[in-house]
Amino acid sequence: MQARIQLSSPVRRGQPVQVRLLVEHPMETGYRFDFAGTAVPRNVIHSLQADYGGRTVLKARLGSGIAANPFLQFWLLPEESAELRVQWQDEQGVAGQISTRIEVPPA
């Protein structure tokens, strides 16, 4: 599972930073049939969590209503230089993660 994470710049203490996350995943709905006519079993990333500076900053529960290769954009308030780590898990138990360091310049 490949993923990409991007932060808006510049990062300034106390000013919300935009986080954009893109995960490569088919998000199978369970409603799709393959070309032989057999149902493709449902497999979506059902939970996703972002941690930063020792705190969970975003928790998401996703369903089949999220498009394939889920894209997520959220905000967070940078307080200190720390790692932003996003983890997720799909229904087949496959987990993925990506992290990036948020560097907050001294005021």
Add this chain to the structure above:
Amino acid sequence: MSEALGTGLSRRQGLGGLLACASLWGGTARAQAPPVIADWAQLYSPYTAGRTPQAARVLVITPRLADNGLSVPLSVRVDSPMRADDHVRRVVLLSNRNPRPVIAEFELGPWSGKAEIATRVRLNGSQEVMALVETSDGQWWQGKAEVEVTESACLDAG
């Protein structure tokens, strides 16, 4: 899906997949059911414990017309200062025409800085999408957006 394209499938096989998908909804190739759930209360009540969310503070932004329901950009903006004493706790995206009405749930907090979430959703036909929001004082709010979808996300197998 790019893999499927690479396997040299014939058009006929592709169509077979399409029909199989449509037949799930009741037999006709044009069908885009399941039917619209007209009563939003049915969808939000499990969250709000029966209370009606107030139609304020929540802005749902989608294109008015989506060519294709497979991936519709959707963002939710809530009018909230996102302070420790007044912030958005939860955002739930609901669809009244998808086979699974709950699209996603997000938990935010004052550390988010901005009460805004954006993603891309699948929509099974033209419908209204609701963002249901819980603020830190335990109140529920909602905002809706209407999207015209010319091709349902159901016709996925093509």
